Amino acid sequence: MNDVDLNPVARLLGRSAAILMVLGLLTGGLVSSAMTGMIRASVQSAVAAHLNAILGAFFILGVAWSLPLLGYGPAGQRRLAWLVIVPNYANWAVTSVKSFLFVAGVGWDKQPANNAVFIALTFTVVIPSLIAAVAWAAGFRKGISGN
Numbered sequence: 001m002n003d004v005d006l007n008p009v010a011r012l013l014g015r016s017a018a019i020l021m022v023l024g025l026l027t028g029g030l031v032s033s034a035m036t037g038m039i040r041a042s043v044q045s046a047v048a049a050h051l052n053a054i055l056g057a058f059f060i061l062g063v064a065w066s067l068p069l070l071g072y073g074p075a076g077q078r079r080l081a082w083l084v085i086v087p088n089y090a091n092w093a094v095t096s097v098k099s100f101l102f103v104a105g106v107g108w109d110k111q112p113a114n115n116a117v118f119i120a121l122t123f124t125v126v127i128p129s130l131i132a133a134v135a136w137a138a139g140f141r142k143g144i145s146g147n
Contacts, residue, residue, distance in 0.1 A: 009077040013064035016085045017057040023092055024053025030099065045099035052095050056088030063136055070139035080139065083132040090124035 027050040034041040063084050067077055098105050098117045105117030 007067055009074065009081050010064045010067050013060050013081050017060035017064065020053050020060065020088060020092065021057040024050055024057060027053055027096060030096065034099065041099040042102050045095055049092055049095035049099060053092040056091055060084055060088055071141060072139050080132065080135055083128060083135060087125045087128040087132065094120045094125065
């Protein structure tokens with residue numbers, strides 16, 4: 001066994017990635033149902049939710065794989081893990097819901113549903129994901145405090 005096998009944070013990240021992958025693959029059912037008209041949902045947003053989950057799983061796995069390369073200690077690794085996990089699940093969830101609202105959610109307009117999605121994406125996905133990516137990249141520097 002190597003350090004990744006023994007690291008509980010890597011295990012958390014791996015499990016989170018696996019569950020998100022399952023959710024993403026199941027969301028393929030939403031895509032096909034929307035495409036065939038079985039349910040009333042935006043095909044474009046359903047595909048986006050499907051891909052967000054799959055790509056999010058790979059983001060989470062990338063962080064899990066790189067944990068031994070980072071200068072963070074156990075507490076810093078846990079913080080980074082949650083900073084990566086939460087926005088990736090939020091991206092899948094908000095985009096899945098958005099598919100039933102038929103809104104873009106990428107800018108402010110006169111539709112309350114669009115604005116709610118825009119706020120949710122901005123504060124649960126965009127900002128936390130940017131912070132997580134910067135923290136992940138910064139973790140590769142030598143001599144970072146582990147806490």
